[in-house]
Amino acid sequence: MKTGFSVFLAAFVALGASWFGLVYAPLEQLGRAQQTVILHSTDAWPPQRTGDVTLGLQVYRASGCVACHTMQVRQTGVANEIALTDLKDHPATDFKEFLNSLLIAPPLDACSNVILANLEHWDGKVPVTLYSGDDGAVVAALADKLKPAGVKTATGVLASGSDLARGWGLRQSVAADYLYDQPVQLGNLRAGPDLSLIGVRAPDLNRHLQHLYAPKSLVKDSTMPAFRFLFEVRKKVDGQPSPDALVLPPEFAPAAGLEVVPTAEARHLAAYLVSLQASAPLYEAPFTPVTAAK
Amino acid sequence: MSDDIKSAHASDAEPTATSSSEPLWNVLIVVVIVVTLGLLFFGGVYFDRHGGWFNPKVYPPYTSLDKLEAFQPKSGAEAAAAQGKKVYEAVCGICHGVDGMGKPGQAPPLAGSEWVLAKSVNRLAHIPLAGLAGAVTVEGKEWNMNMAAMGAGLSDADLSAVLTYMRTSWGNKAGEVTADDIKKIRDSMGGHPQPMSGDQLKSMPE
Amino acid sequence: MNQSGNNTAGANEIDTSCRVPLLALFGGAALWLVLGLALGFAAAMSFHAPDLFADCSCLTFGHAQAAANDLLLYGFVLPAALGVVLWIFARLSQAPLALPIVPVVAANLWHLGVLIGTVAILMGDSTGHAWLEYPRESAVLLFAAFLLIAVSAVATMGLRANRDLYPSHWFLFAALLWFAWSYSTANLFLLSAHPPRGVVQAIIGWWFANNMLFVGLALLGIGIAFYFLPKFLGRPLPGADYILFAFLTLVFFGTWCGVPQGAPVPAWLPAVSAFAAMLSLLPVLVVAIVLWKIGRGAGVKCFGGPLCFIKFGILSFLVTGFLYLIGFCPSASRVLDFTWFGFGLSQWQLLGFMGMILLGAIYEILPRIMHRDLPFPKLAQVSYFCFAGGVLVYVLPLMIGGVVQGVKLGDPSVPFADVSAVVLLFFRASSLGQVGLLVGALFLLLNVLVLTVQWKLGLLKLVIAAVKAPLSVPACAPASTSNSAPLSTSGEVKS
Numbered sequence: 003m004k005t006g007f008s009v010f011l012a013a014f015v016a017l018g019a020s021w022f023g024l025v026y027a028p029l030e031q032l033g034r035a036q037q038t039v040i041l042h043s044t045d046a047w048p049p050q051r052t053g054d055v056t057l058g059l060q061v062y063r064a065s066g067c068v069a070c071h072t073m074q075v076r077q078t079g080v081a082n083e084i085a086l087t088d089l090k091d092h093p094a095t096d097f098k099e100f101l102n103s104l105l106i107a108p109p110l111d112a113c114s115n116v117i118l119a120n121l122e123h124w125d126g127k128v129p130v131t132l133y134s135g136d137d138g139a140v141v142a143a144l145a146d147k148l149k150p151a152g153v154k155t156a157t158g159v160l161a162s163g164s165d166l167a168r169g170w171g172l173r174q175s176v177a178a179d180y181l182y183d184q185p186v187q188l189g190n191l192r193a194g195p196d197l198s199l200i201g202v203r204a205p206d207l208n209r210h211l212q213h214l215y216a217p218k219s220l221v222k223d224s225t226m227p228a229f230r231f232l233f234e235v236r237k238k239v240d241g242q243p244s245p246d247a248l249v250l251p252p253e254f255a256p257a258a259g260l261e262v263v264p265t266a267e268a269r270h271l272a273a274y275l276v277s278l279q280a281s282a283p284l285y286e287a288p289f290t291p292v293t294a295a296k
Numbered sequence: 297m298s299d300d301i302k303s304a305h306a307s308d309a310e311p312t313a314t315s316s317s318e319p320l321w322n323v324l325i326v327v328v329i330v331v332t333l334g335l336l337f338f339g340g341v342y343f344d345r346h347g348g349w350f351n352p353k354v355y356p357p358y359t360s361l362d363k364l365e366a367f368q369p370k371s372g373a374e375a376a377a378a379q380g381k382k383v384y385e386a387v388c389g390i391c392h393g394v395d396g397m398g399k400p401g402q403a404p405p406l407a408g409s410e411w412v413l414a415k416s417v418n419r420l421a422h423i424p425l426a427g428l429a430g431a432v433t434v435e436g437k438e439w440n441m442n443m444a445a446m447g448a449g450l451s452d453a454d455l456s457a458v459l460t461y462m463r464t465s466w467g468n469k470a471g472e473v474t475a476d477d478i479k480k481i482r483d484s485m486g487g488h489p490q491p492m493s494g495d496q497l498k499s500m501p502e
Numbered sequence: 503m504n505q506s507g508n509n510t511a512g513a514n515e516i517d518t519s520c521r522v523p524l525l526a527l528f529g530g531a532a533l534w535l536v537l538g539l540a541l542g543f544a545a546a547m548s549f550h551a552p553d554l555f556a557d558c559s560c561l562t563f564g565h566a567q568a569a570a571n572d573l574l575l576y577g578f579v580l581p582a583a584l585g586v587v588l589w590i591f592a593r594l595s596q597a598p599l600a601l602p603i604v605p606v607v608a609a610n611l612w613h614l615g616v617l618i619g620t621v622a623i624l625m626g627d628s629t630g631h632a633w634l635e636y637p638r639e640s641a642v643l644l645f646a647a648f649l650l651i652a653v654s655a656v657a658t659m660g661l662r663a664n665r666d667l668y669p670s671h672w673f674l675f676a677a678l679l680w681f682a683w684s685y686s687t688a689n690l691f692l693l694s695a696h697p698p699r700g701v702v703q704a705i706i707g708w709w710f711a712n713n714m715l716f717v718g719l720a721l722l723g724i725g726i727a728f729y730f731l732p733k734f735l736g737r738p739l740p741g742a743d744y745i746l747f748a749f750l751t752l753v754f755f756g757t758w759c760g761v762p763q764g765a766p767v768p769a770w771l772p773a774v775s776a777f778a779a780m781l782s783l784l785p786v787l788v789v790a791i792v793l794w795k796i797g798r799g800a801g802v803k804c805f806g807g808p809l810c811f812i813k814f815g816i817l818s819f820l821v822t823g824f825l826y827l828i829g830f831c832p833s834a835s836r837v838l839d840f841t842w843f844g845f846g847l848s849q850w851q852l853l854g855f856m857g858m859i860l861l862g863a864i865y866e867i868l869p870r871i872m873h874r875d876l877p878f879p880k881l882a883q884v885s886y887f888c889f890a891g892g893v894l895v896y897v898l899p900l901m902i903g904g905v906v907q908g909v910k911l912g913d914p915s916v917p918f919a920d921v922s923a924v925v926l927l928f929f930r931a932s933s934l935g936q937v938g939l940l941v942g943a944l945f946l947l948l949n950v951l952v953l954t955v956q957w958k959l960g961l962l963k964l965v966i967a968a969v970k971a972p973l974s975v976p977a978c979a980p981a982s983t984s985n986s987a988p989l990s991t992s993g994e995v996k997s
Contacts, residue, residue: 004665004666004667005665006656006659006667006671009672009675009676010676010679012749012750012753013675013680013753014679016757017679017683017753017757019754020709020758021683021687023758024705024708024709024758024760024761025691025706025709028702028706028767028771029698029702031350031352032352032701032702032767033699033702035699035700041368042369042371063629065559065562065564065565065626066562066563066565066568066628067564068630068632069563069568070563072840074765074766076764080358080367082366082367138366138367142370157370159367159369164911164912164913167914168914168918174355174764175766176355177700177701177766177767178700179766180701180704181699182699184697185629185630185631185697185703186700186704188701188704188766189840190632190840190845191840191841191842191844191845192840192841192911193549193842193922195918217552218552218553221919222919223919223922223923224552224919225549226552227548227552227553227554227562227563228552228553229556229559230553230556231556231557231559285353285364285368286353286354288367288368288369289369290369306730306733306734306808306866307734307736308513309733310668311668311729311731311732311733311738312668312732312738312739313668313669313732313738313739313740313742313745314738314739314740314741314742315741315743321741321744324744324791325743325744328744328747328787331784332751332781332784335780335781335783335784339776339777339778339780342776343770343773343774343777346769346773347769347770347773347774348768348769348773349770350768350770351768351769351770353768354768354769354770355766355768355769356763356769356772356832359769
């Protein structure tokens with residue numbers, strides 16, 4: 003590179019290209035997104051937020067909760083599944099024989115060894131997964147053929163991944179989930195658990211308030227800092243606790259005659275946490291809501 | 297820093313850069329270029345396989361729109377429609393035709409039939425449940441055949457699916473029939489219903 | 503280290519022209535380094551004693567860590583790097599710094615911006631975007647200050663008599679454009695009145711973080727290292743064509759990395775980043791080859807001097823660059839993402855790579871521009887060991903703990919509480935490293951402060967001497983220039 007201009011040109015083109023590809027292109031593709039609909043329904047997604055939930059997001063941002071918590075769930079696999087849910091008084095051996103007879107004809111013969119492998123160590127109890135894999139036609143065919151036999155089956159699409167197995171989500175997070183987040187707080191570190199589904203795992207407002215005031219009262223040896231500055235410790239009025247005072251275990255409760263009352267910020271934050279329920283199936287993240295049992 | 301002559305002491309002249317000229321360097325540059333081309337190729341293959349070709353609906357682990365389509369779960373309504381079509385073609389289509397146009401001398405048409413399109417399904421449901429005997433007028437023409445109670449052996453779910461399929465196919469646009477509707481009608485019919493005629497049907501409430 | 507005997511008059515003049523701007527930049531940088539490390543330590547305390555800041559919202563982890571990260575990047579690394587860039591450009595151009603008052607104004611604006619931003623974060627006004635937590639006012643100040651410094655730097659580069667560019671020119675000049683464009687884009691989009699909706703904000707944030715922490719710092723660090731290493735080792739920089747290749751691959755491919763695998767964005771974005779990360783291994787590889795070539799058989803010992811800092815720093819670049827890029831491989835990211843590994847890696851980039859290179863550069867440049875030795879040279883040597891040891895003890899347990907955390911998180915049968923408990927052990931070890939870092943940073947601050955005070959005292963002495971000196975009234979004879987000895991006003995004090 004002989005001249006400053008050529009250096010500038012190379013740098014300009016390089017950064018310009020990535021600006022186009024990683025800033026402008028996603029802006030065009032995703033920046034004007036509107037609400038989408040939940041799969042097989044006309045309900046809009048994501049749901050509009052109420053005022054205290056929006057304020058709670060601002061408390062979340064200001065407190066830097068994003069430093070320890072993520073709000074994105076990852077999925078590593080998906081499968082079409084069929085499970086046997088009710089033998090309806092047929093003996094298990096009869097069922098196995100019947101199933102063997104079905105597995106001779108196409109399209110089930112291609113997957114017969116997979117299906118038989120699933121039943122190899124079957125103890126006769128239901129529910130049991132008959133097939134879990136890519137082929138939706140196999141699932142439909144098996145469901146069809148088993149129906150006249152008088153047994154009950156359940157079919158569905160199941161999302162899988164270690165995050166989902168931990169109960170942190172029912173399917174992966176997608177762009178549509180963050181439409182109304184301002185700012186989007188995806189998070190980078192899981193010093194604490196993921197929060198995408200915390201509103202479903204812990205729907206009780208008071209539990210969140212107690213956790214914010216004294217995390218150790220709910221999770222032994224928790225490393226989450228206590229957020230006591232979001233609460234007010236004040237004298238009980240006439241010795242009676244007010245309705246929104248926290249109910250705390252004795253080691254964490256304040257001295258006698260005092261009560262812990264959440265400030266407005268704490269209440270907004272708790273409302274926001276309870277609203278985090280990314281549980282609806284979407285076209286781009288499908289799953290059957292009541293999934294086939296394992 | 298220390299007085300040792302061998303310690304690092306930045307010279308005062310400005311540094312210069314030289315191009316390499318040893319044979320080892322020339323070999324290395326070939327290696328580097330080959331590695332670059334290899335990485336470009338494998339990267340391209342990787343993007344083709346995992347990139348979803350810029351489709352905004354394709355998220356990992358899905359690698360293409362087709363894969364995403366393959367895993368869309370069937371909804372209740374879709375499953376019922378598929379079921380209705382299957383049962384119709386197995387049970388009713390032999391006489392009434394797969395296209396619902398009926399067969400002269402065999403069975404009246406269902407497409408456009410006022411019996412099929414009626415708002416309430418009471419009269420319609422009695423036909424497969426009880427059978428028909430005697431004259432019945434369909435779309436201005438009179439049909440005088442016998443129809444067995446073809447729906448008597450079907451489950452509530454299947455019969456409701458078939459009737460829904462009839463009411464929503466071949467240009468017909470009418471509401472769906474639920475399994476509960478069929479159950480109620482079946483219960484109201486009693487034990488061994490006799491085949492009905494068109495006049496008898498017309499005398500029933502809508 | 504007394505340079506006066508060997509310097510040409512030109513080098514003296516160049517160094518002197520840089521004195522005030524660089525002192526302004528380096529002084530603030532040293533202060534922010536100490537503050538940033540202290541806040542980082544306070545943040546780590548949250549894990550050892552979670553209820554410590556329960557009643558004080560400013561120092562709780564979310565506030566303190568965000569403020570510490572930004573102080574390290576915007577308070578220490580960037581101003582120090584820009585100061586070194588100004589000096590390198592002046593030296594390479596063999597001309598005094600152009601427009602020297604401009605960087606002085608800029609440095610003050612910059613430090614004001616950092617102060618406002620830090621207070622805002624601690625008070626709860628953080629924007630919520632990683633590495634962009636400073637509010638609008640602060641961002642505007644930083645950008646304006648940056649533009650001013652860039653103007654001076656480019657003007658200085660334009661003054662060069664020898665029109666050929668040295669490889670450091672490419673890297674450092676590109677770094678100026680890099681920071682300007684990525685910082686302004688990120689702030690314009692994310693901090694505007696109507697930011698883009700949804701996950702696009704995260705994409706822009708990742709683009710910025712990659713272009714700042716990987717490409718931007720790599721350009722600055724490599725440029726500075728490739729200037730100092732030949733000077734210290736007494737040999738020319740080999741393989742200029744290889745270095746050109748490394749520069750071009752770094753700017754063309756490195757800038758596309760950043761989007762994590764498995765992110766909630768359409769699949770093409772992480773696929774593009776993975777592709778780019780593979781290709782970005784090339785500049786890291788080529789820089790390693792060049793370093794091996796220049797270091798082979800050099801036989802120069804450094805005893806904790808500036809060369810030690812720069813060697814440690816550039817080797818850290820190779821390690822952190824490699825680890826950063828393999829994190830974009832889907833199977834690696836499944837284990838490493840969302841763990842302390844990423845946090846430890848970014849701290850290694852800021853402190854172990856850029857921090858060490860900048861400290862070495864500062865310790866080398868300060869005596870030259872002040873024309874006096876460091877007040878505590880032994881402390882400067884000790885600070886190498888404190889800082890190097892501190893960095894390793896700080897980041898290595900975090901990264902190993904992160905890998906353990908990732909493996910355990912991937913196993914759904916391990917309860918989350920157990921994962922946290924195991925990681926805590928590593929975390930406790932890493933906090934010891936923070937103590938070492940803080941001590942090293944204090945030694946730097948001490949050196950810079952005392953040097954500044956000594957200089958100011960020297961100036962004061964001159965002023966007092968000038969006031970006290972008897973007025974010399976020349977007799978009515980024509981002033982002969984060969985006899986007159988004008989009072990020196992450049993403040994040079996020969997010890």
